[in-house]
Amino acid sequence: DVKVTQSSRYLVKRTGEKVFLECVQDMDHENMFWYRQDPGLGLRLIYFSYDVKMKEKGDIPEGYSVSREKKERFSLILESASTNQTSMYLCASSSSGATNEKLFFGSGTQLSVL
Amino acid sequence: AQTVTQSQPEMSVQEAETVTLSCTYDTSESDYYLFWYKQPPSRQMILVIRQEAYKQQNATENRFSVNFQKAAKSFSLKISDSQLGDAAMYFCAYRSAYNNNDMRFGAGTRLTVKP
Numbered sequence: 001d002v003k004v005t006q007s008s009r010y011l012v013k014r015t016g017e018k019v020f021l022e023c024v025q026d027m028d029h030e031n032m033f034w035y036r037q038d039p040g041l042g043l044r045l046i047y048f049s050y051d052v053k054m055k056e057k058g059d060i061p062e063g064y065s066v067s068r069e070k071k072e073r074f075s076l077i078l079e080s081a082s083t084n085q086t087s088m089y090l091c092a093s094s095s096s097g098a099t100n101e102k103l104f105f106g107s108g109t110q111l112s113v114l
Numbered sequence: 115a116q117t118v119t120q121s122q123p124e125m126s127v128q129e130a131e132t133v134t135l136s137c138t139y140d141t142s143e144s145d146y147y148l149f150w151y152k153q154p155p156s157r158q159m160i161l162v163i164r165q166e167a168y169k170q171q172n173a174t175e176n177r178f179s180v181n182f183q184k185a186a187k188s189f190s191l192k193i194s195d196s197q198l199g200d201a202a203m204y205f206c207a208y209r210s211a212y213n214n215n216d217m218r219f220g221a222g223t224r225l226t227v228k229p
Contacts, residue, residue, distance in 0.1 A: 031215060040123070042205060043219040050215060090159065102149065103217065105159035 023091030120220035137206030145211035
């Protein structure tokens with residue numbers, strides 16, 4: 001089975017902490033994405049990457065950064081966590097072959113910032 | 115920018131009955147793809163069905179089918195013979211044919227299936 005694995009299912013952090021969310025895919029996909037999921041808002045794109053060391057801002061990049069040093073791994077970084085970053089974070093990947101390609105998702109990380 | 119609207123935050127259906135989830139979208143593009151994703155309590159998003167905008171025929175996948183009305187920019191999901199395992203959040207999504215990285219999601223509809 002193809003897999004997108006997020007390192008933590010639940011995470012509790014304090015305001016001001018630096019937080020790393022890790023995502024690994026085993027499908028050799030070029031594209032990787034970080035979404036934030038909030039009730040009533042659906043999924044909103046934070047950042048995506050289309051190649052190693054390449055990244056593009058999504059709709060809500062403020063307060064976040066990303067790192068993609070290896071093709072299979074895409075990290076989301078909260079430089080100084082704040083309570084308004086409490087949310088569900090979903091990682092996804094896809095092939096760059098065609099735009100009708102579906103996204104493969106991880107199981108999400110529920111982050112609470114206290 | 116493209117937007118996706120799901121106007122039903124919650125829906126419920128009796129087991130074995132049929133339910134339709136609504137989705138509308140706004141775009142000026144002529145070529146795009148539409149998706150319905152299911153997110154069960156396990157949180158793993160699963161693709162239910164996809165539709166290419168250039169195809170007039172509505173997509174079907176077993177008990178799942180869509181009603182795609184391109185002129186009305188409507189993309190509803192019909193679930194027939196509902197099962198308890200269909201209970202989940204359902205997200206409608208739009209993806210541009212011109213930008214592989216631009217997928218837009220609706221706010222979601224929570225479907226409850228009553229035994």
